[in-house]
Every structure is written in structure tokens, then in C-alpha cells.
Amino acid sequence: MGFKRFATAHWQGDLKTGKGAMSTPQSGLFAEQNYSFNTRFGEEKGTNPEELLAAAHAGCFSMALGFILQNAGHVATRIDTRAEVLMETSPGPHAVGVHLTVSATVPGVSAAEFATIADTAKENCVISKALAIPVTMTATLV
Numbered sequence: 001m002g003f004k005r006f007a008t009a010h011w012q013g014d015l016k017t018g019k020g021a022m023s024t025p026q027s028g029l030f031a032e033q034n035y036s037f038n039t040r041f042g043e044e045k046g047t048n049p050e051e052l053l054a055a056a057h058a059g060c061f062s063m064a065l066g067f068i069l070q071n072a073g074h075v076a077t078r079i080d081t082r083a084e085v086l087m088e089t090s091p092g093p094h095a096v097g098v099h100l101t102v103s104a105t106v107p108g109v110s111a112a113e114f115a116t117i118a119d120t121a122k123e124n125c126v127i128s129k130a131l132a133i134p135v136t137m138t139a140t141l142v
Contacts, residue, residue: 022047057098061127081101089095104118
């Protein structure tokens, strides 16, 4: 059986002076979170689509890594992932890739096995599969 997840966005005004709000009504995690040109391309407090994509990718990858490790007989005591969405501005803003940086503590796993499992998680997490841009990674076993 399938399922759906959703978030909402509202925007008003032009690109540079307009304002918007994003919400996650299903989880209630945030409601009416500010986003604008300056939260996306400047330093104004608020969120932006790329930050939310990075959070989704970091969370998805971490869970996938934990699951694949478990299936290989290893339980991670800690997985920390940072996802960076790499942007270019010319000829217009566009994502060109995502880089995952992961650090994990996994008792009993060799560095070679960890690297193979991390690569499998990178290739198979739902968000990696949904992206049409390259996804790279640096994985460190602690």
C-alpha cells in the first residue's frame, strides 16, 4: 500500500520583494515558515527550498544507511549526515549536485564494508533516486 506526504507553500509578489510561507501540516513541524528571495539567495532568517531538500536528503540517507547496515548484521550507534545542495547562478539558479558528508560509528564493520554499504545507501535512498542531479559523498567510519 502506498502513502502520500505533503507540504504547502504560499507566495505573493515579485521575485525580489515578494514573500512566502511554507508549512508542513501533516507533521506540524513548522507552520507559515518565512521564505523569500533573501532567505534563499541572501542571509535573511527563514528557510528555502534548497535547505529543505538538503534536510530531506540527509534524513533519508541516514535512515537508508542504518537499514542497510542492519541487514548486513551491523547496528550503527551513531550516523551523522550533512547534505549540501550545490547551486549555480548562471544562466539562472539551478542545482548541480548534492554532496553528502557522513560520519558513522558502527561496531564490528570494516572500513571496506562500510564504504560499500554507504555507497549502496547513497544510490538507493528515496531522495537520491528522485534527483536528476549527481549525488556525491564523503563517508567516514569513526
